[in-house]
Amino acid sequence: MSTQARHPPVLVLEDSDEDFDTTLVAARAAGITNPIRRVTSGDACLDVLRGDESARLRPALVLLDLNTPGMDGRDTLVAIRADPSLRSLPVVVLSTSADPRDVKYCYLQGANAYHVKPVRYVDHLEVLREVFDYWLTRVAPSAR
Amino acid sequence: MITPSTVAAPVPWEGQPYSIKRHGTTLTNCDVEPVQTPGCVQAHGALLVLRLADLAILQVSENVERWLGRSTQDLLGQSAVAALGERGAARLREILAGGSTENCPLYVFTLDARGETPALDVVVHTTGGVVVVEIEATGRGDAGLQSDYYTLVKQAVGRLHSARTLRDFCQIVSGEVRELTGLDRVMVYRFHEDGHGEVVAESRLDHLAPWLGLHYPAEDIPRPAREIFKQLWIRPVPEVGAELAELVPLVSPDSGKPLSMTHCALRGPSIMYTEYLQNMGVKACLTMPIRQGGELWGLIACHHYSGPTSFSYQVRAACELFAQVVSLHHRAIADREQMSYRLRAEGVHQQLVAGSAQEAGLAALTEGTPTLLDALDVGGAAIYHRRRWWRVGKTPSDAQLAALGEWLHHGREREASSRPYYATDLLSRDYPPAEAFADVASGLLAVPLALSYRSFVLWFRPETLQTVTWGGNPHEKPTVPGPHGPRLTPRKSFELFVESVRLRSLPWTQVEIDAATRLRQLLIELVIDQGERLEDLNTDLLRSNEDLDSFAHVASHDLKEPLRGIHKYAHQLLDDATLVNEEQRRKLEGLMRLTVRMDSLLDSLLHFARVGRADLDRTPEDLGEVLEEAAEMVEVRRAERRTSLVLPRPLPRAPCDRVQVREVLVNLLANAMKYNESPQPRVEVGYLAPGEAGDRGPAPLETEGHAVFYVRDNGIGIHPRHQDQVFKMFRRLHGQSAYGGGTGAGLAIVKKLIERHDGRVWIDSTLGQGTTVFFTLEGDTP
Numbered sequence: 068m069s070t071q072a073r074h075p076p077v078l079v080l081e082d083s084d085e086d087f088d089t090t091l092v093a094a095r096a097a098g099i100t101n102p103i104r105r106v107t108s109g110d111a112c113l114d115v116l117r118g119d120e121s122a123r124l125r126p127a128l129v130l131l132d133l134n135t136p137g138m139d140g141r142d143t144l145v146a147i148r149a150d151p152s153l154r155s156l157p158v159v160v161l162s163t164s165a166d167p168r169d170v171k172y173c174y175l176q177g178a179n180a181y182h183v184k185p186v187r188y189v190d191h192l193e194v195l196r197e198v199f200d201y202w203l204t205r206v207a208p209s210a211r
Numbered sequence: 212m213i214t215p216s217t218v219a220a221p222v223p224w225e226g227q228p229y230s231i232k233r234h235g236t237t238l239t240n241c242d243v244e245p246v247q248t249p250g251c252v253q254a255h256g257a258l259l260v261l262r263l264a265d266l267a268i269l270q271v272s273e274n275v276e277r278w279l280g281r282s283t284q285d286l287l288g289q290s291a292v293a294a295l296g297e298r299g300a301a302r303l304r305e306i307l308a309g310g311s312t313e314n315c316p317l318y319v320f321t322l323d324a325r326g327e328t329p330a331l332d333v334v335v336h337t338t339g340g341v342v343v344v345e346i347e348a349t350g351r352g353d354a355g356l357q358s359d360y361y362t363l364v365k366q367a368v369g370r371l372h373s374a375r376t377l378r379d380f381c382q383i384v385s386g387e388v389r390e391l392t393g394l395d396r397v398m399v400y401r402f403h404e405d406g407h408g409e410v411v412a413e414s415r416l417d418h419l420a421p422w423l424g425l426h427y428p429a430e431d432i433p434r435p436a437r438e439i440f441k442q443l444w445i446r447p448v449p450e451v452g453a454e455l456a457e458l459v460p461l462v463s464p465d466s467g468k469p470l471s472m473t474h475c476a477l478r479g480p481s482i483m484y485t486e487y488l489q490n491m492g493v494k495a496c497l498t499m500p501i502r503q504g505g506e507l508w509g510l511i512a513c514h515h516y517s518g519p520t521s522f523s524y525q526v527r528a529a530c531e532l533f534a535q536v537v538s539l540h541h542r543a544i545a546d547r548e549q550m551s552y553r554l555r556a557e558g559v560h561q562q563l564v565a566g567s568a569q570e571a572g573l574a575a576l577t578e579g580t581p582t583l584l585d586a587l588d589v590g591g592a593a594i595y596h597r598r599r600w601w602r603v604g605k606t607p608s609d610a611q612l613a614a615l616g617e618w619l620h621h622g623r624e625r626e627a628s629s630r631p632y633y634a635t636d637l638l639s640r641d642y643p644p645a646e647a648f649a650d651v652a653s654g655l656l657a658v659p660l661a662l663s664y665r666s667f668v669l670w671f672r673p674e675t676l677q678t679v680t681w682g683g684n685p686h687e688k689p690t691v692p693g694p695h696g697p698r699l700t701p702r703k704s705f706e707l708f709v710e711s712v713r714l715r716s717l718p719w720t721q722v723e724i725d726a727a728t729r730l731r732q733l734l735i736e737l738v739i740d741q742g743e744r745l746e747d748l749n750t751d752l753l754r755s756n757e758d759l760d761s762f763a764h765v766a767s768h769d770l771k772e773p774l775r776g777i778h779k780y781a782h783q784l785l786d787d788a789t790l791v792n793e794e795q796r797r798k799l800e801g802l803m804r805l806t807v808r809m810d811s812l813l814d815s816l817l818h819f820a821r822v823g824r825a826d827l828d829r830t831p832e833d834l835g836e837v838l839e840e841a842a843e844m845v846e847v848r849r850a851e852r853r854t855s856l857v858l859p860r861p862l863p864r865a866p867c868d869r870v871q872v873r874e875v876l877v878n879l880l881a882n883a884m885k886y887n888e889s890p891q892p893r894v895e896v897g898y899l900a901p902g903e904a905g906d907r908g909p910a911p912l913e914t915e916g917h918a919v920f921y922v923r924d925n926g927i928g929i930h931p932r933h934q935d936q937v938f939k940m941f942r943r944l945h946g947q948s949a950y951g952g953g954t955g956a957g958l959a960i961v962k963k964l965i966e967r968h969d970g971r972v973w974i975d976s977t978l979g980q981g982t983t984v985f986f987t988l989e990g991d992t993p
Contacts, residue, residue, distance in 0.1 A: 085776035134768050163771045166764055166817065186775050186810035187803075188782040 074101040075127040077203070078115065080143060082107045082135045086184065086191075090130070093195030099203055101127060109138030113146055116153055126156065127209075128202045131178075133162040133169060141172065148177040155209045157202055161195075228461045228469045231479050244481055246435045248469040250461050251479035254454040255521065256347035258477055259286070259294055260463065260470055263307070263340050266291040266300065269463055270470065272477075274456035278331060278346055283459045295322070295333065295344070303335060303344070312337045314474050316345070318524045332524050336474055341463070343470070345477050347521070360529040363391055368536050380544045381412035384501075384511060384537050389414040391529055392497060392522070394513040398422060399501070401509040404718045405429065405636075411509070419516070426675075426712070432510075436484070440500035440507050442473055444531040448480050448496040450519035451488045455479045476527060488514070495520040499534035501541055508541065549722055556726035559586035564733040568740070576668075577603035586730075587723050589670040590651055596666040606671055607648040618642055619657055620665060632728050633657040634719040636672070646714060649674045654716025656723065658731035660738060668730065670723075672716035763820040767813045774813075778806040815956035822871075822963045829968070832869045834862035834920075838896055841876035845884065854884045854892040862898060865918065867988045871964045878957040879922040879984050885950050886982070887926035895923040907985060908975030914987045917970075923983040929976040937974065938962045961986075 077094070081087045087105055094103055104124060106112045112131075115124050129147070133140035140160065147153045159180045160173045170181050182198060185191050222243060224234040230250030252258045257278040260270035268286050271294075276282045279294055286293055291300040302320050306312060316336040324330045334345045367387035374380035381399040389397040396419055399412040406429030413423040440446070462469050472478040488496055495515035501508045511534065522530075559581050566575035573594050576583050582603045583592035591604030595616050600609065607615060619633070636654045638645040645652060654672030659665075781802045784791060791799065835858075842849070842856060849856065876896075883894040898920045899905040907919050929937060938958050961984075965972045969990025976982035 083772055083776065085779055086772070089779060134765075134772075163768045163775070164764065165814065166821070184771075184775060186771060186778055186807055188775075188779040191775065191779070 075125055075208075076102040076104045077128045077130065077199075078112065078124060078126040079103060079105050079130045080107070080109065080112045080135060080140060081105060081130070081132045083132070086132070089188070089191055090195055093192045094199055096192065097196045097199040097203075099199045101203060108135055109140065109143035109146070112143050113138075116147070116156075117150070129156055129158045130198070131158060131160050133160060133164060133173075141176070144173060144176050144178055157206075157209055159198055159202060161198070230457050230461055231482060232455050232457050244433070244435055244483075245469075246439055246481055247471055247473045247478075249472060249479040249481075250469055251455040251457050252345075252472075252475065252477035253448065253450065253479055254456045255450055256345055256477045257456070258346070258458070258475065259291075259344040260458070261291055261342040261344060262465065263337060263342050266303070266342065268294065269341065269465060270458045270460060272456040273459050274454075278328065278348065280325075280328065287459070291344075299333065303333075303342070306335060307337065307342065312342075314338055316343075316474055316476065318528070322346070334476065334524055338471055338474065340466075341470070343472075343475060345475060347477070347524070360391075360525045364529045364533050364536075367391060367533055371536070371540050374540075374544060377541075377544050377548045378411065380541065382414075385412045385414040388499075388511055388513060388530065388533065391533060392513055392526060394495070394497060394515040394520075395419060395517060396422070396514040398512045398514075399509060400427075400512050402429075402507060405712075405715075407712065408432065408509075431487075433483070436481070437507055439473060440498075440510065441502065441505065444499060444534045445476075445527055446498040447476055447522040447527060448485070448488070449521045451480075451485050451493055451496055453519065476522075476524075492516055494518050497522060497530065499530055500538070501534070502538045503542055503545065508538075508545075511537070549720075553722050553726065556586040556722070557729065559583075560726060560730040560733060564730070564737055567734075568737055572741075573734075574601055577601040583668070583670070587656075587670055587726060589656075590673045591671040593669045593671070594667070595669075596660065604671070605651040605673065606669075607652050611644075611648050614644060615642065615655075615669075616667075619659075619667060631658060631731060632724055634724055634727075636716045636718045637714060639714045649714045652716075653714050654719065656719050656727055658727050660731065660734055668727070668734070670727065672719075675712040675715055675717055760820050763817050767817050770813055771810060774806045774810055778803050781806070815960075819956055819960055819963065822960050822967070827871070827967050828868045829866050830869070831864050831866050832872070833864050834867075834872070834898075837867075837869055837873050838862055838876055841873050841880055844873075844877050845880045848881065848884050852884050852887065852892050854887070854894055856880075857893060857895040859895065859897045862896070862920070863900075863918065865988050867968060871967065872988070875961050875964050875986070876922070878961045882957060882984075883922055883924035883926060883982070887924055889925045891925075893925050895921075897921055897923070906975075906983075908983060909973060910985065911971050911973060913990070914971050917987045917989055919985050919987055921983050921985045923981065925981040928978040928980050928982055929974065930978050931976075934974060934976060938972070958984075 077099070079087065079090055081090065091103060094101075104115065104126070106115055112129075116126075116129075117123070131140040131144055135143075138146075140162070144158060144160070147156060147158060154177075157179045158177070159182065160178045161182050161184055162169060163184050165183045173181050179202075180198070182194050185194060222234075224230075224245075228250060229245045229248060232251050252272045252274075254272075254274050257275045258270075258272045259268055259275065261267060262269055268289050268291065271283050271286050273283060275286060275294075279286075281293065291303060295303060299320060299322065306317060306319050311317070312335060314336060316334045319333045319335050322331040322333060329348045331346050331348055334347070336343055367390065370383055370387060371380065374383050381401075385397045385399050388394075396413065396415040398410045400408050401411045402408050408427045408429070408431065410422045410425045413421060415421070458470060491514070493514045493516060495518070497513040497515075499511040501511060562581060563576045563583065563586070566579070567573050573596050576594055577592065578601075583589075583594075584604045589604070591602065591606035593603070593606050593612055594601045595612075600612055600616075602612070606612065634654075634656045635641060638653060638655045639649060645655075651673055652671035653674040656670040656672075657667050659667045781799045785796060785799045785803075838858075848854075880894060880896075884892060898918055899907060900918055901916050907914075910919065938961075962972050965986050965988070968988045970987040971990075972984065972986040974982060974984050
């Protein structure tokens with residue numbers, strides 16, 4: 068658990084096993100040592116973020132897929148930004164949708180970035196690698 | 212018998228008592244002839260006028276001596292006994308005491324034959340304080356015959372019941388009257404609304420030429436003659452052209468007035484009338500009216516050619532009774548026929564409207580079964596709606612209809628609010644060009660489908676002349692005309708008739724006008740209904756557009772996610788070089804290429820769905836700047852292909868959505884460069900101002916008056932066969948990888964963007980030489 072203290076985890080909302088696998092591959096490629104925690108629904112995501120003191124997760128970065136079962140990525144984003152204790156979390160949206168309406172919506176709701184998942188595997192890996200690199204090594208972490 | 216003169220020219224009998232014998236009439240004054248006080252009787256009988264109070268003889272016909280053996284001087288001023296004997300006078304007093312003789316002639320008794328003088332029937336009626344005694348040598352006083360006539364009339368009336376239609380009815384009437392009278396020809400003659408007459412039924416001796424269907428001008432039966440038929444039920448002239456006997460004195464010594472002879476069987480006929488009959492070879496004649504309400508609907512006219520005859524009191528009474536029954540029945544039959552016409556029209560119209568609600572709109576009124584022609588008795592019909600004509604039956608030509616429509620639209624607009632129809636049986640009077648198509652449309656009935664005559668239904672009726680059945684010419688046999696010349700002949704009548712009905716159709720009846728306005732109401736309801744449905748449809752469409760959009764959105768996400776997975780596994784398999792041989796590698800690469808292609812198709816679909824929905828932000832833009840931006844976006848490709856971009860002159864400013872027009876230009880520029888194999892690729896972007904001369908290709912009509920923009924290349928061109936395909940979604944003309952690939956959405960998106968601007972886009976292309984894409988950025992209603 069000591070690593071967790073040094074390297075806060077990355078929380079990934081992703082219902083597709085393939086895409087989550089790609090995320091892990093990209094993290095490895097980026098040399099990320101932070102633990103990666105996966106949830107497959109918006110409700111689970113919020114539970115993890117708001118759980119008991121002992122179980123509560125303070126991630127360094129949240130990656131949201133928009134179209135997930137139950138409470139989707141959009142609602143999750145809104146809920147995070149509405150919660151004073153979570154408002155400062157860096158949230159990056161990764162979505163299949165390139166619809167300008169989705170992009171605009173997410174920025175309006177306070178997403179820190181919006182990335183479209185490319186269909187080409189190598190491109191997809193590259194996008195994820197850049198996200199990890201940028202948010203976990205280049206930028207200053209959000210203050211607790 | 213010709214057009215009545217409206218100028219009251221002095222008549223020859225001005226200021227004197229009238230007598231046919233003394234004054235006669237001429238063609239110019241027959242319309243004012245005092246036919247009810249002719250001053251003369253037909254000489255086959257004698258007439259005495261008695262004072263009602265004491266039965267003293269006031270007037271006698273000048274021929275009285277021949278029948279009664281006593282001179283006028285002997286009789287005048289004497290009592291009735293002097294003329295009728297004690298027994299006769301007593302019987303007369305009895306009858307008069309009965310009190311039902313006013314204007315109603317009754318048989319009193321028969322004077323027995325004496326020597327040379329035959330038995331004489333005595334018929335009596337009272338009128339205005341005098342007793343009119345008519346004496347006729349009909350000599351059939353025996354009671355046996357009376358029951359025969361009763362039976363005959365009873366049978367005849369019974370047969371009337373079998374008639375189903377007015378035509379049948381008239382036919383039966385003519386047959387029964389001939390049976391009753393034994394005359395050579397019996398016709399039922401009907402007056403049309405304009406006063407002209409038509410023979411609608413006929414019963415005749417076989418060798419006589421048929422007159423059925425013949426028409427006669429209104430003037431053939433002058434107004435006074437028509438008036439008198441509203442008062443009496445029978446008009447006998449047993450010896451046409453026979454002598455007349457004047458009354459002595461000509462006016463009553465008591466009142467100084469001429470005798471009113473309306474109800475006298477012996478009343479002397481007009482010279483015009485008898486001359487006309489003689490010109491036709493008629494020797495005896497009997498006429499009865501057919502009345503409807505207070506109006507004269509027609510006549511039962513009997514002609515006898517074999518020779519003069521006599522009409523006994525019994526025959527006359529039987530005919531009178533029958534004529535009254537005919538009028539009553541006629542009313543019932545006519546009402547029934549009108550009702551069934553009304554029902555037929557209404558039924559067919561309901562069916563037509565129901566059909567047009569369910570099927571192909573108003574076309575249902577003129578195509579298929581039934582059509583408008585099955586509802587009303589017309590020659591043709593047409594509908595004009597949304598700048599389109601539908602026609603059925605005989606109608607004017609397209610060009611004639613178009614001009615007529617214009618006239619209706621402009622001339623009838625004001626009227627429409629007060630009266631929602633226009634009906635004429637003489638269209639050429641209101642609209643002279645109609646003379647050219649009088650053979651199909653002398654009559655017009657029109658109803659507007661809106662207050663303005665912008666949409667309407669028209670019914671056409673041919674010129675009456677076209678419908679007259681002229682079954683051989685019955686009047687070819689030359690007759691020697693009387694003193695008034697050939698005018699008083701049927702031949703001349705027909706010519707007059709032709710003149711009066713030229714360019715005229717049968718008139719429109721109230722039933723037809725009612726049916727037409729009712730149809731109008733049904734159609735307007737239908738149009739309103741369809742308007743509402745259109746609104747619903749628009750709402751549905753809006754909703755389905757939204758549905759489509761969200762479907763496209765969700766589907767693309769849900770389709771793209773597995774695509775990414777497939778691509779990834781193929782990639783990973785490929786990475787594991789130990790597992791795959793060369794062929795498997797090729798297949799895996801193909802799999803990956805297909806997933807990428809699928810992905811870009813989905814992107815195009817999504818984009819296409821969004822293009823139609825995006826708000827149009829129309830502001831005045833410098834199209835030169837917009838083109839510059841677009842050119843920048845395709846600069847890489849331009850440089851690659853060494854394409855020269857040519858602008859003959861700067862583009863103007865135009866109100867448009869900058870982003871959308873930029874996308875249009877990007878797509879067009881990209882295509883122009885992409886499908887180009889010329890060693891010196893060249894793309895020209897220009898425009899033509901409204902009205903400016905220049906090549907606009909096959910420009911749609913509605914683009915006239917608008918600036919036309921174009922993008923012209925010297926590329927590969929498009930085969931004519933494919934030119935209408937290029938604007939369709941995902942329609943590619945070349946292989947997937949040829950000309951740099953593509954999804955085939957570009958021009959479909961261009962078309963949608965242009966149409967968002969109410970503009971039009973079209974192409975002009977020659978295979979192997981190049982393509983020009985033209986477009987406008989505005990429509991007719993900015």
